[in-house]
Amino acid sequence: MSNIVFENVSYTYTEQPNLSNIPFAVKNINLTIEKGSSVVILGHNGSGKSTLAKLINGILLPTSGKVTVNGMDTSNQENILEIRRTVGMVFQNPDNQIVATVVEEDVAFGPENLGVPPHEIRSRVEYALNAVGMSEFRLHAPHQLSGGQKQRIAIAGVIAMKPQYIILDESTAMLDPYGRREILDTAHSLNKNENITTVLITHYMEEAVYADRVIVMNDGSVVMDGSPAYVFSNVDKLKAIGLDVPQPTELLYLLSKDGHKLPAGIMTVKDAADALEKYLLKGE
Amino acid sequence: MKLTDIRLENVSYIYSPNTPFQKEALENINITFKGGKLTGIIGHTGSGKSTLAQLLNGLLKPTSGKVYLGDTDIWEKPKEINKIRYKVGLVFQYPEYQLFEETVYEDIAYGPKNMGVSGDNLNRTVSEAADFVGLTPDLLKKSPFELSGGEKRRVALAGVIAMEPEVLVLDEPAAGLDPRGRTEILERIRNYQKQKNNTIILISHSMEDISEYADEIAVLKNSKVLCSGTVDTVFRNAELIRSNGLAIPKITEIMLELKHRGFPVSDGIYTTSDAHKEIIRLINSYKKNGENNA
Amino acid sequence: MLKDITLGQFFPGNSPLHKMDPRMKIIISAIFIVAIFFAKNIFSFALLILFSLILTTLSGIKHSVILKGLKPIVFIVVFTAIINIFWTKGETPLINFGIIKIYPEGIYTAAFMIIRVVSLVVGTSLLLSYTTSPIALTDALERLMNPLKKLKVPVHEFAMMMTIALRFIPTLIEETEKIMNAQKARGADFESGNLLNRLKALVPILIPLFISAFRRADELAVAMECRCYHGGDGRTKMKILRFSVFDFVWLFVMLIFSVSVFCLNYIPTTIKLSF
Known part of the structure; x- marks a missing residue:
């Protein structure tokens, strides 16, 4: 069983879960994340998307229900190290997840905690820095790097633990467009080349375009789940829960509302231009 | 309220001059931010945007060149630079981290109090500022640390607005907020500008936001102004911007692409609603052609 | 900018001092300090000077850097030297101005005291600061103190705290700068007024700084847990520290040096010291 499974999972931050009408951060989640896929979880602040992420590697334990990673129950304390090794997490603020004062030492932190022999740590660090394209910075101090570079170091730190899944919990939120691109490209290449399952949690719609699967959260529940094209063809529904759509999607949506027969769920500039060209030339 | 221009004349700024860390952040900048307009500044990290912001209100002093607020050189009387800081309000990136008072009210009042505002005037300016950013009166008694991230951001913004500056400079006011929070804060800024008819300078990474909210744009690249104007x-120079490695709005990209493919699309389309109108126009004209040919 | 300042003034390089195992540097520094306090006469002091000069040359660190490093202690050195000159009593005064009598013993004592302090500062900062990165030093301390773990001394925890502190100093300095600027933009004045006013002006900086530091600590703790941190048990290290032959040569030289200092004290001289 190599996947992440949520079975009827609810979670509340309140300390008295027995009261009625308590606010649930996530409620009754049933979800399977297959190994090898690239998943994007969308939602605005407070939709429960980050809670979902923290439930996966046992930082939070479900108030009710069960989360398993490759069959290991997160609420079983004996599994916790193995789960955290299997599921790597990268957080929002790049400054607050780097531990060491030298890049390579930071990347080594995870394997050191796992008790990996020194020579193997060395080769894992080299491999991980290579995978995120940061080898030449291995002796730099973290505070000399840009936001995007720091996040790549954080990703390398996770890769050095040889995980099967990487969860990027709003890891692009504090970055400029260039840094965001760096992280997305890195995540994409890890998924395609290293066969690592990536779960990207974000509120930037454009980041969902290239995923295999998009899960939309609102108010603690999954409201949409499917391919990017499927999710972005529901423009009304997305807008109703306070999410944007990419500009190309929006343009074609406005036109089809006027009665023009254009395909729904288009997300990129090229696809939009193709569809418009076809439509105009038909001259209907 | 009078419209105040803010003008940079041959401004250069060098960090840590004459040390091994010397770094030229701005090079010979000449630009006027027009009174009563919302000017967007866009550029990559390290292009000098944040340095520019701090030069405008005298937190940094130009290594060479002059900054004029209206007709006064802001460094004419260096001892009175605080007065300039009251006139040119600056909201930093992630400003919620600067909150420190026990109540939201006290925090918003910090700036005006430093200026010597008190009594009814203080009350008025604080509640007016809170209103501009959409903080309800009941929030004023709360501790700023109990609020949500978006609300904290708006408290910090109100803290600067309450000083009633003639020019308001905002460094990435929407950074890190979700789409709902983004729209909310940018709409608030736009409404504030319309009501006060102030000069606003908005620094942003998002070409989409700038094109939606700004009257004028200045594009910064490698410490210089690449282009500026309405x-x-x-x-109309979208190609220039793109060839310099900066993103242009997706919608403009679609229009450029259609133009390349030989469709008679007008230049200078940068919002979804304009593009919508333009495509409708195009569809109709093609329809007519089709009918005429038939 | 403030964040470019490094702590402990480490100058990367490739000198024999840089190459020494950091653990050996700590051991050698300890021996050196003991030797300094054994030095009692002109010959042993001469050897001390010679040894400090050799260390300086081998390190490849510029003399100007070393002199700058001595700046903070100039006042104390001069002050104690003056006290020694005027207050040390001897047999025949060199200069006699009525109440003020300066004896040759006073001058010698002052001179030796200066040599002692200066060679102490130069020697230890060359070994432990200029040629050793703070992180290597922390690492070495942890390894040297490892046996203390048996006595339940939290050696690993202490080293981890040091590492994190070193990591976050530049971040917090940068943050302080940002907060100061933000409050200045709201009219805060840190430069004028009396002491009380200035202390009051710090509140708007310190509160946000503390809040942010706690938030960072919180997030860092979660991030560390996610990377399987569970204390020092079963932890390995990427860097393997091995003493080289070279290190033992250093140790040998150092031992000879201290024995020589000790022996030279027995060569009779006419100069008498008051300690």
């Missing part, structure tokens, strides 16, 4: 004129 949104229209700047986006």
Whole structure:
């Protein structure tokens, strides 16, 4: 069983879960994340998307229900190290997840905690820095790097633990467009080349375009789940829960509302231009 | 309220001059931010945007060149630079981290109090500022640390607005917020500008936001102004911006692409609603052609 | 900018001092300090000077850097030297101005005291600061103190705290700068007024700084847990520290040096010291 499974999972931050009408951060989640896929979880602040992420590697334990990673129950304390090794997490603020004062030492932190022999740590660090394209910075101090570079170091730190899944919990939120691109490209290449399952949690719609699967959260529940094209063809529904759509999607949506027969769920500039060209030339 | 221009004349700024860390952040900048307009500044990290912001209100002093607020050189009387800081309000990136008072009210009042405002005047300016950013009166008694991230951001913004500056400079006011929070804060800023008819300078990474909210744009690249002017004129140069490695709005990209493919699309389209109108126009004209040919 | 300042003034390089195992540097520094306090006469002091000069040359660190490093202690050195000159009593005064009598013993004592302090500062900062990165030093301390773990001394925890502190100093300095600027933009004045006013002006900086530091600590703790941190048990290290032959040569030289200092004290001289 190599996947992440949520079975009827609810979670509340309140300390008295027995009261009625308590606010649930996530409620009754049933979800399977297959190994090898690239998943994007969308939602605005407070939709429960980050809670979902923290439930996966046992930082939070479900108030009710069960989360398993490759069959290991997160609420079983004996599994916790193995789960955290299997599921790597990268957080929002790049400054607050780097531990060491030298890049390579930071990347080594995870394997050191796992008790990996020194020579193997060395080769894992080299491999991980290579995978995120940061080898030449291995002796730099973290505070000399840009936001995007720091996040790549954080990703390398996770890769050095040889995980099967990487969860990027709003890891692009504090970055400029260039840094965001760096992280997305890195995540994409890890998924395609290293066969690592990536779960990207974000509120930037454009980041969902290239995923295999998009899960939309609102108010603690999954409201949409499917391919990017499927999710972005529901423009009304997305807008109703306070999410944007990419500009190309929006343009074609406005036109089809006027009665023009254009395909729904288009997300990129090229696809939009193709569809418009076809439509105009038909001259209907 | 009078419209105040803010003008940079041959401004250069060098960090840590004459040390091994010397770094030229701005090079010979000449630009006027027009009174009563919302000017967007866009550029990559390290292009000098944040340095520019701090030069405008005298937190940094130009290594060479002059900054004029209206007709006064802001460094004419260096001892009175605080007065300039009251006139040119600056909201930093992630400003919620600067909150420190026990109540939201006290925090918003910090700036005006430093200026010597008190009594009814203080009450008025604080509640007015809170209103501009959409903080309800009941929030004023709360501790700022109990609020949500978006609300904290708006408290910090109100803290600067309450000083009633003639020019308001905002460094990435929407950074890190979700789409709902983004729209909310940017709409608030736009409404504030319309009501006060102030000069606003908005620094952003998002070409989409700038094109939606700004009257004028200045594009910064490698410590220099790459191009500036009204949104229209700047986006007529969309190719120039793109070839310099900066993103242009997706919608403009679609229009450029259609133009390349031989469709008679007008230049300077940068919002979804304009593009919508333009495509409808195009569809109709093609329809007519089709009918005429038939 | 403030964040470019490094702590402990480490100058990367490739000198024999840089190459020494950091653990050996700590051991050698300890021996050196003991030797300094054994030095009692002109010959042993001469050897001390010679040894400090050799260390300086081998390190490849510029003399100007070393002199700058001595700046903070100039006042104390001069002050104690003056006290020694005027207050040390001897047999025949060199200069006699009525109440003020200066004896040759006073001058010698002052001179030796200066040599002692200066060679102490130069020697230890060359070994432990200029040629050793703070992180290597922390690492070495942890390894040297490892046996203390048996006595339940939290050696690993202490080293981890040091590492994190070193990591976050530049971040917090940068943050302080940002907060100061933000409050200045709201009219805060840190430069004028009396002491009380200035202390009051710090509140708007310190509160946000503390809040942010706690938030960072919180997030860092979660991030560390996610990377399987569970204390020092079963932890390995990427860097393997091995003493080289070279290190033992250093140790040998150092031992000879201290024995020589000790022996030279027995060569009779006419100069008498008051300690």
